[in-house]
Amino acid sequence: MSLVLLLRQRGRLTATELAEELEVSTRTVLRDIEALSAAGVPVFAERGRHGGFALLPGFRTELTGLNPDEALALLVAGSRRGTQAFGLGSALASAMLKVVDALPESYRNTAADVAERLLIDPETDLLSRRLVAEEVPGTILAEIRRAVFAGNKLRIHYAAVDQAPTWRTVDPIGLVVVRDQGYLLATRSGADRTYRLSRVLAAEELTEPAQRPERVDLDLAWQERSTRFRTGGDQIVVLVRMNPGRREDLVSTALAVRTEEPDTDGWLRLEVAFQDTRHAEWALWQLGTDAEALAPRSLRITLRDRAAAIAARYA
Known part of the structure; x- marks a missing residue:
């Protein structure tokens, strides 16, 4: 087969x-x-x-009864969370029932037994921390998917960070899921835009065709946008001294490491770029006393005041 x-x-x-x-x-x-x-x-x-x-042309082997959403769910089934992020969880479940029903009886029982021995991406890890994917209403996801697949313009009511929600009309290009977070890649007035699906409050597919290339390399498009995100915007560069044993914990959350050199006491001294002050404060707070922000001074004050408030709470 x-x-x-x-x-x-x-x-x-x-x-x-x-x-x-x-x-x-x-x-x-x-x-x-x-x-x-x-x-x-x-x-x-x-x-x-x-x-x-x-x-021979025209020869087909068909799995009958699959509707478009079920077929799409099977295509993205390599990531169970991908089906969830794109609102295809129920479609995947019904598609798999049809797949199992289409198997020869001798294979069907074997497949069911094997499936019981496999668990992929459980909802909690070994520390019982629940891995929560972003919730997006199915009706909104369905409208966005239709516009992406049909190649039509899309009108979304979008709530950007620290801004009041506004309506905007975009030309959708594709959908991406990264670490349980779904994104819509689009253009607006010819400029690249990336929208987080969880911040879309409402969506409406329009009848007007979208202005977009016929074919797109989503992987390349995502890499390019990620690069622009890391190197542009209101970034903040922080000078940090830290325990070398926690280096990877810091680097994994930062946008980029600009410079790095050993300090006199065996610690490291790094210049690290973060998305903004809030991002830098969060990342350094996770490291506790294993890291110290040397600059900018405003960040040192913010961390000091936060620590003082915690100490006062537990006095």
Whole structure:
């Protein structure tokens, strides 16, 4: 079945290419090609330099009964949280029921037994900390998905940080989920924009076609926007001395490390960029006495006042 699906999706492939994709020998591929032909699957060989194996045009192997949302859910099922972030959890559940029902009976029981032995991305970790994904109403997600897939403009009521919600019309490009957080990549008046799905309060697909390229490399687009985010805006650079054993804890939350050198007492001295003052305060507070902000002075005052308030509370 995997061999047939590869030929369906890729077209003509050589025995060597099929063997590499399926991680088997070319001898196994040739034997399976013969078995498929004997079973009535219209696979044929083309000779010559650009030859290979192909299926007769129009041949399909169909999993019947899947609706578009269920098919989409299966495509993003590699990340269970991806289906949740895009509002496809229920579609995935119903699609998997249809997949199981389509299996031969001898495989169905085996698949069910195996599935009980696997758990992916549980809701809590070993410390019983609940991993909470952002909640976005299904009706809003459905409207956003429709606009993205249909290529139409989208009107959203968006609540940016520390701003009153406003309506804005955008040209949607694609959807991205990162660490349980969903984002809409779009343009507005030709400028790149990234919107957090949890901050969309309402959405309406418009009938006007979106102004966007026919094809897009979402991975590249996300990398470019991430780079601009890390290097632009109202960033703050903080001079920190810290215990080297906590370096990775700091670096993993920062936007960038500008400079780094050993201090005289075995600690490290770093210049670290953060998104803003609030981001810097949060990151350094997590490190307790293993780090000290040397500059800017305003951040030292903020951390001192916060520590004093905590000490007073527990006096």
